[in-house]
Amino acid sequence: MTGGSVMQYRRLGKTGFTVSEIGFGAWGIGGGYWIGARDADSLAALHAAIDAGVNFIDTALAYGRGQSESLVGQAVRARSERIYVATKIPPLTQHWPALPGDRVQDLFPASHLIKSTEQSLRNLNLDCIDLQQLHVWRDEWLQDKSWLQTLLRLKADGKVRAIGVSLNDHEPDSALKVVTSGVIDAVQIIYNIFDQSPAQALLPACIRHDVGVLARCPFDEGGLTGAITPETTFPAGDWRNDYFKGDRKAQVVAHVNPLKSCLGFEARTLPELSLRFCLAHPAVSTVIPGMRTQAHVRANTVVSDGRRLSDALLATLGRHAWPRNFYD
Ligand SMILES: NC(=O)c1ccc[n+]([C@@H]2O[C@H](COP(=O)([O-])OP(=O)(O)OC[C@H]3O[C@@H](n4cnc5c(N)ncnc54)[C@H](OP(=O)(O)O)[C@@H]3O)[C@@H](O)[C@H]2O)c1
Numbered sequence: 475m476t477g478g479s480v481m482q483y484r485r486l487g488k489t490g491f492t493v494s495e496i497g498f499g500a501w502g503i504g505g506g507y508w509i510g511a512r513d514a515d516s517l518a519a520l521h522a523a524i525d526a527g528v529n530f531i532d533t534a535l536a537y538g539r540g541q542s543e544s545l546v547g548q549a550v551r552a553r554s555e556r557i558y559v560a561t562k563i564p565p566l567t568q569h570w571p572a573l574p575g576d577r578v579q580d581l582f583p584a585s586h587l588i589k590s591t592e593q594s595l596r597n598l599n600l601d602c603i604d605l606q607q608l609h610v611w612r613d614e615w616l617q618d619k620s621w622l623q624t625l626l627r628l629k630a631d632g633k634v635r636a637i638g639v640s641l642n643d644h645e646p647d648s649a650l651k652v653v654t655s656g657v658i659d660a661v662q663i664i665y666n667i668f669d670q671s672p673a674q675a676l677l678p679a680c681i682r683h684d685v686g687v688l689a690r691c692p693f694d695e696g697g698l699t700g701a702i703t704p705e706t707t708f709p710a711g712d713w714r715n716d717y718f719k720g721d722r723k724a725q726v727v728a729h730v731n732p733l734k735s736c737l738g739f740e741a742r743t744l745p746e747l748s749l750r751f752c753l754a755h756p757a758v759s760t761v762i763p764g765m766r767t768q769a770h771v772r773a774n775t776v777v778s779d780g781r782r783l784s785d786a787l788l789a790t791l792g793r794h795a796w797p798r799n800f801y802d
Contacts, residue, residue, distance in 0.1 A: 480527075480776065480778065480779040480780070481494050481495065481496065481526060481527025481528070481775060481778045482494075482495045482778045482779070482780050483495065483529075484758075484759050484760065485686070485759065486530075486558075486605075486636075486659070486660060486686035486759045486760070487659050487660055487680070487684050487685045487686030487687075487759065488659060488684045488685075488686075489604075489605070489635070489636040489659045489660065489686060491530075491558050491604065491605075491636070491686075493529060493530040493558055493686075493759055493760045494527055494528045494529045494530055494760060494778065495753055495760060495761065495778035496523075496526075496528055496749065496760070496761055496763070496774055496775050496777065496778045497528060497530035497531060497532060497688070497760040497761065497762040498519075498520065498523045498528050498530070498531040498532065498762065498763075498765065498771075499532055499690060499762040499763050499764035499765070500520075500531055500532060500533040500534075500537060500542045500545070500546050500764075501533075501534070501537050501542065501764055502764040502765070502766045503516035503519070503520070503537075503538075503541075503542050503545055503546075503766055504533070504534075504537030504538025504539075504541045504542030504543075504545075505538040505541055506537065506538040506539065506541070507711075507712065507713035508712060508713065508714075508764075508766075509708070509709040509710075509711055509712040510709060510712070510766075511538075511766050513545060515766060515767060515768075516545050516766055517545060517548065517549055518768055519765055519766055519767055519768055519770070519771050520545065520546065520549035521549055521552075521553075522768040522771040522772065523765070523771045523775065524549065524553055524555060524557060526771060526772070526775035526776075527775065527778075528557075528771075528775060529555060529556060529557050529558055530557070530558045530560070530760050530762070531546050531549075531550070531557060531558070531559050531560065532560045532561075532662070532688060532690070532762045533546045533559065533560070533561050533562075534561055534562035534564070534607075534609060535561060535562060535563060535564055535590055535593060535594050535597070536562070536564040536568075536609065540593065540594075540597040543561060543594055543597035543598050544597045544598070544599075546559060546598060547559075547597065547598035547599045547600055548599075550598070550600065551599060551600070558604040558605065559598060559600065559603060559604050559605075560603075560604060560605035560606075560607060560638070560660075560662075560688070561594045561598070561603055561605075561606060561607070562606075562607040562608070562609040562640055563582065563586070563587055563590040563591065563594075563606065563607070563608055563609060564590065564609045565581035565582065565609060565610050566580065566581055566582065566583065566586045567580065567581055570609070570610055570642075571610055571642035571643065571645075572610035572611065572612045572642060574612075576612060577618075578612075578614075578615035578618050578620070578621050579618060579620060581610065582608060582615075582621045583620075584620060584621075584623075584624040587621065587624045587625065587628070588624065588628065591603065591606060591628055591633055591634065592633075594606075595633060601632075602632060602633060602634065602635055603633065603634050603635070604635045604636060605634075605635070605636045605637070605638055605659065605660055606625065606628065606634040606636070606637055606638070607637070607638040607639055607640045607660070607662060608621065608638075608639045608640065609640050610640065610641075610642060611639035611640065611641055611642070611648065611649055611652065612648060613648055613649060613650065613651040613652055616651050616652055616655060616657075622637075622657055625637045636659035636660065636686075637658055637659055637660075638658050638659055638660030638661055638662065638686070638688075639652060639658055639661055639662070640661075640662035640688075640690075641661060641662065641663050641664075643664055643799075644664060644669055644671065644797075644798055644799050645799070646663050646664075646665075646671050646672035646674075646675070646676040646677075647671075647674075647675055647676060649661050649663075649676060650675060650676060650679055653676065653679045653680055653683055653685050654679055654682075654683055656683055658685060659685065659686055660685060660686035660687065660688060660759070661676070661680065661685055661686075661687060661688070662687075662688040662690055662762075663676065663687065663688070663689065663690065664689075664690055664691045665677075665687075665689040665690070665691075665692070665752055665755070665758065666689075666691055666692050666693065666694050666698060666748060666751065666752065667694075667698060667733065667747070667748055667751050667791055667794055667795070668694050668697070668698065668729065668794070668795060668796040668798070669694075669795070669796075669797070669798065670791075670792065670795045671795075671797065673755060677755055677757035677758070678757070680757045681756065681757045686759040687757050687758050687759050687760075688759065688760055688762055689752045689755075689758045689760070689761045689762065690762050691764075692748050692749055692751075692752050692761050692762075692763050693745060693748055693763060693764075694726075695714060695717050695718075696714070697718075697726040697729075697730065698730065698733075698744060698745075698748045699744055699745050699748070700730055700734075700743075700744040702718060702723050702726045702727070702730075703723065703727060704723045704724050704727065706718070706723055729794070729796050730744065732794065733747070733794050736787060736790055736791060736794070740783055740784060740787050741783070741787075743773070745763075745770075745773055745774065745777075746773075746777050747791075749761055749763065749774060749777040749778075750777060750781075750782075750783050751783065751788070751791055753777070753778070753782070754782055754783045754788055
């Protein structure tokens, strides 16, 4: 860690891992649906993050078909610090999100769980995955424990240290049963100023059952940074053309502009406000912003300094929620 870093650390549930409040979201560096990542910049961003005290990286087999894992492994292997690596097993169908009626034996059969884990280990070139997650989840799947037995076998074989699930966008209650069942170590959820819904039931349940929480998309894919305007364009093939389609960019501006009145001595910029919002909840173990540049890494990592937003500002932010569901 370089001088001057103030990174704070939290427990990741009962895993025994002590993880940095700011983790590294490694979707964007994989390329694929995020156009424009250059490997040299991505590696520099990963190293800058580790220099600043980041010790938790979230990737997935699906991110750039293994390219994100490969870059993450390259960075981690080059360092002496203990860096925790989380990855994810894609549904065999390659369809997101998991829909009502989807059967766990079709999306996550044992052979697929084993094959995907072996492939991730090869991409990462590491001996063990710290946190292996199912990339989609439905609570109905608790009735069929074959997925759990396979993940526990991978754990017993030393290929995986902890297990978790990543939830459908804006459906935090879709994991209430698995959280209370005690069979998983961590959940990954969208939690940001626009989608505060996890605070109603899921986050309190995670505290009660000591389940670690990875807060993803703290910037709502960039919207909450203030960088999206009606004039913003994305390269052809970039998935954000879909996320910010129609009049969504204008809607984002209409929701972000009023937020600017919340800036001040507690948070000077929208990215800072967004990260501090996530960190204010005690259930959150780590926030995992996507960041592909050293400048973004610097801006995001300094936010972890132990200072919490005031209750008054948090109450005000509560009125800036913008409820949506996956299909909006
Ligand atoms: N289903 C799932 O399991 C799932 C789904 C989505 C995401 N995730 C995980 O969550 C992570 C985070 O989500 P995300 O990357 O999709 O979205 P995000 O973190 O909400 O936003 C990422 C965007 O914010 C920009 N950014 C980062 N820091 C900034 C700063 N300080 N100032 C201005 N802009 C900044 C990034 O730009 P640059 O890229 O140019 O730095 C990128 O465009 C992913 O990387 C992935 O690990 C998981």
